[in-house]
Amino acid sequence: MKSTYTKKLIDYICFTKDRVTSNIVNPYEKELDFQSSENSYFILDEEITQFEKFYSGLFNSLQSSLEICAKDRDVFLDYYSDPRLYQILTHNKFDVFRGIFRHDVLEVNGTLKLLEINGGANIGGWELDMLAPMQLEYLRKANLFSQEVISYRSVVASMIDSLIVQMASLDKEKLSGNIGVFITKMDYININKRNFYASFFDDIYRSSAQYKEGQVHLICEEQSLQISEDGALCFDEIPIDALLMMEHNISRELQEKLLVSHLTKKIFCTDTLLNNLVSDKSTMALLHDIRIFDLQPQSIKQWITQNVPWTIRLDRYLNGCFEHKSSIDIIKNQADFVIKKCRSLQGKDVYIGRFMTAEKWQSLILNIDETQDWIVQQYFESDLLPSIDAELEPISVPFVWGVFDFNGQYGGSLIRSFISSQVNDGVINAANGAVVVTVFEELQIDDQLTLIL
Incomplete structure (x- = not known):
């Protein structure tokens, strides 16, 4: 059963033409780099349970695949070309669960299918925390909902709670409870930005x-960080137990030291070289690589087959390294496939075959130079989301979930969709014109929704 609140809110907006989100005066508007939908979406506990089961299946599959990969140096270097990272991971026990992630997921006939994994503190989407409470208050003041029937799960608050749990599990004699937030120098010297970050994170933490x-x-500045021989981290001699990396422009040497400290549980770092490896889209190809897949237990094989669209690195496809799918012709069957760059953000370098002409699709495949940096992935159409268009009329549109995963726990979610059934290239991303839909949770109490129509 799914919440009926979404449809009832859509009915209200279409009937009254009340632009719910646009009517809100948001003092943080400049901090939001996306367009927010007038509509919202509501979920029940059973959907949260579905997300957490998805996390469990995903990370069991990732952990097993990377452990198998770590036993085969040639396969590891074939995918990641990083001998030093291979050395670190083979000399330290690693756990891919220990991280901060946003999974972009399609819902296909009710089944969740992975599009990509985004790892680290600066993954985007948490900015809704600066808008959602005002949306919630507006809905309540408009007498749309009886008191206490819906709530918003703060992404940042969930992340901070997860950090506290992770800090408590560190292998240190004494915990400081201090959290470091690494931001850009430009943001640091901007007084308004610096004050915003300081108050925003510290208030939620306390x-x-x-x-x-x-x-x-x-x-x-990374020069202000010191890592001792036993892996403990200090900031200008102040002990730090957890590090949030909002800025990734740091030296490779520091990245390696932070990873080792994270793996040995001297700190919890949200952004490590392991995070980067998991977030690389070629890792979805690794899950399907027969050198790894054939060594998996049946339960993991079933989960990967059901929840991760078949994926292969483009160079391996062109070289014929796909025994399990040997009859596939991605040129003739372009409507069934997507080509993506392994490391890119905001929907860039994503090409969906069915939204391209045959000539452009073939030209794309034949003219990619670094084919090892691209993947071919099976295409699925998402289920349709009930929503509203720009004129506040009802519409059903494809959508993508962005679900936050903090060490296997649900930490909130968002939805991206278009406000028109007409799409250009099919890539559903806020940077590509999609709106971001706030997700609220329906509380399991007797108090029912009352609408004034």
Whole structure:
């Protein structure tokens, strides 16, 4: 059963022409780099359970695949071309669950299918925390909902709660409770930006029910970080237990030290070289690579087959390294496939065959130079989302879930969709004109929704 609140809110908006989100005066508007939908979506506990089962299946599959891969140096270097990272991972126990992620997921006939994994603190989407509470208050003041029947799960608050749990599990004699937030130097020297980050993160941290001690420290220069021989991290001699990386422009040497400290549980770091490896789209090809897949237990094979669209690196496809799909012709069957660059963001370098002419599709495949940096992936059409168009009329559109995963726990979600049935290249991304839909949770209490129509 799914919540009926979404349809009832759509009925209200279409009937009254009330532009719910546009009517809100948002002091944080400049911080939002996406267009927010007038509509919202509501989920029940059973959908949250479905997400967490998906996380479990995904990371069991990733953990097993990477452990198998780590036993075969040639396969690892074939995918990641990083001998030093291979050495670190083979000399330290690693756990891919320990991280901060947003999974972009399609819902296809009710089944969740992975599009990509985004890892680290600066994954985008958490900015809804600056809008959703005002949307919620507007809906309540408009007498749309009886009191306490819906709630918003703060992504940042969920992330901070997860950090506290991870800090408590560190292998250290004494915990400081201090969290470092590494931001760009430009943001640091901007007084308004610096004050915003400081108050935003510190207020949420101190208001957590799990907070004991410590504070948030803003960092903008890697020279101010010191890592001791045993892996402990300090910021200008202040001990740090967890590090959020909003800025990734740091030296390789520091990245390697942070990874080792993270793996040995001296710190919890949200952005490591392991995160980068998991977030590389070629990892979805690794899951399907027969050198790895054939060694998996049947339960993991079934999960990958059901939840990860068949994926192969483009160079391996062109070389015929796909025994399980040997009859596939991606040129003749372009409507069934997508080509993506392994490392790109915001929907860039994503080409969906059915939205291209045959000539452009074939030209794309034949003119990609670094074919090892691209993947071919099976295309699926998503289920349709009930929504509204620009004129506040009802419409059903394809959509993508962005579900936040903090160490296997649901940490909130968002939806991206278009406000028109006419799409150009089929890539559903906020940078490509999609709107972001706030997701609220329906509380399991007797109080029912009342609409004034």
